[in-house]
Amino acid sequence: DIVMTQSPDSLAVSLGERATINCKSSQSVLYSSNNKNYLAWYQQKPGQPPKLLIYWASTRESGVPDRFSGSGSGTDFTLTISSLQAEDVAVYYCQQYYSTPPLYTFGQGTKLEIK
Amino acid sequence: QLQLQESGPGLVKPSETLSLTCTVSGGSISSSSYYWGWIRQPPGKGLEWIGSIYYSGSTYYNPSLKSRVTISVDTSKNQFSLKLSSVTAADTAVYYCARVVVVTATFDYWGQGTLVTVSS
Numbered sequence: 001d002i003v004m005t006q007s008p009d010s011l012a013v014s015l016g017e018r019a020t021i022n023c024k025s026s027q028s029v030l031y032s033s034n035n036k037n038y039l040a041w042y043q044q045k046p047g048q049p050p051k052l053l054i055y056w057a058s059t060r061e062s063g064v065p066d067r068f069s070g071s072g073s074g075t076d077f078t079l080t081i082s083s084l085q086a087e088d089v090a091v092y093y094c095q096q097y098y099s100t101p102p103l104y105t106f107g108q109g110t111k112l113e114i115k
Numbered sequence: 116q117l118q119l120q121e122s123g124p125g126l127v128k129p130s131e132t133l134s135l136t137c138t139v140s141g142g143s144i145s146s147s148s149y150y151w152g153w154i155r156q157p158p159g160k161g162l163e164w165i166g167s168i169y170y171s172g173s174t175y176y177n178p179s180l181k182s183r184v185t186i187s188v189d190t191s192k193n194q195f196s197l198k199l200s201s202v203t204a205a206d207t208a209v210y211y212c213a214r215v216v217v218v219t220a221t222f223d224y225w226g227q228g229t230l231v232t233v234s235s
Contacts, residue, residue, distance in 0.1 A: 040221045042162075049211055049225035050162065056219060093162055097220035102175040104152075104164040104220070 002027050002098055006107035012115040019081040021110045023094035028074045029057075031099070038097035041070055041079045043090045044109075050093060054079065081112075089113055117142040119212050119226035127206075127233050133199040137212030137226060144193045145170040150215035152222060153186065153197045155208040158230075163208075167215050168195055202233045 003026040013019040029038045037057035042050035052061045054070035057077055067082045081088055094107040123135035137151070144151060152167035166176035168186045176184050185198040199206060209230050213222040 038220050040219070042222075049213075049228055050222070051225075052221055052223050055216075055221045059219075061223070095162075095221070101178075102167070103177070104167075106162040106164070109161045 002096065002103065002105050004094055004096055004105050004107035006092075006094060006110045008110060009108070010111040010113065012113045013081075013084045014115045015086065016083050017115075019084050019088070019112055021079045021092050021094075021112070023072075023077045023079070023107050025075045025077075025096050027098065029096045029098070030074050037073050037077070038099075039070075039072070039077050040095045040097075041068075042093045042095060043088075044093065045090045053092075084112075084114070086114065117214065117224045119214065119224060121210060121212050121226045121229040123229065123231070125230060125232060127202055127231060128235050129203055129233055130201055133197070133202050133206060133210075133231055133233075135197045135210055135212075135229065135231070137195050137197075139193045139195075139214075144188065144195065145190050148217055150217060151188065151195045152213050152215045154211045154213060154222065154225075155206075156211070156228070157205075157208045165197065165199075165210075204233050207231065207233045 005024045007022045039057040041054040044050040058070045069080050071078050091109045091111050093109050118140045120138045127133045150167040153165040166186045168174045168188050183200045188195040209228040211228045212226045214224040
């Protein structure tokens with residue numbers, strides 16, 4: 001089974017400071033056929049469905065503020081919020097895609113709060 | 116604007132079959148660029164992908180649920196559906212339907228979710 005492990009499980013950051021969330025996959029999500037990492041990040045606020053923030057590890061979805069950025073390759077990835085805003089309080093999930101057989105796996109989530 | 120809406124019973128008895136439908140509006144379910152998927156989230160817990168379907172009817176399922184899951188599509192109604200058999204309390208969750216972008220393998224539009232409780 002492919003396992004996605006996020007760290008930390010929870011995080012408290014002061015407004016305006018940087019927040020960093022890590023995600024590690026038990027298998028590489030880099031596809032040599034197109035050199036893309038099939039790793040995405042989602043934000044989920046209470047009572048709402050998840051919202052797609054980042055795909056291909058580092059490409060921001062349309063409309064997502066540029067304070068959100070993704071990095072990494074292979075098995076290790078990071079979501080960074082450069083300057084935390086109050087509206088960024090949420091649970092963040094990473095998600096990978098494995099093609100043979102098709103399988104989507106989410107990390108356990110990281111809860112981000114204001115310090 | 117694309118919208119997805121889940122519908123179905125909020126309470127299912129143990130050993131019975133959970134049935135949900137997702138109605139897609141503001142776009143066609145028959146687009147070649149997308150799959151359509153189901154994801155669930157037990158109360159206070161994380162996300163679990165259940166399975167996905169293409170408009171042609173091609174499906175793929177989470178191996179951990181495969182023996183109990185059936186996903187189908189009705190292109191004439193712009194809907195797709197989930198059936199999960201032999202449910203137990205462990206299947207209590209918010210069930211989401213979502214659009215899956217083929218090229219990026221991501222879920223870009225989600226329904227609001229519907230809570231299904233398994234209880235006698």
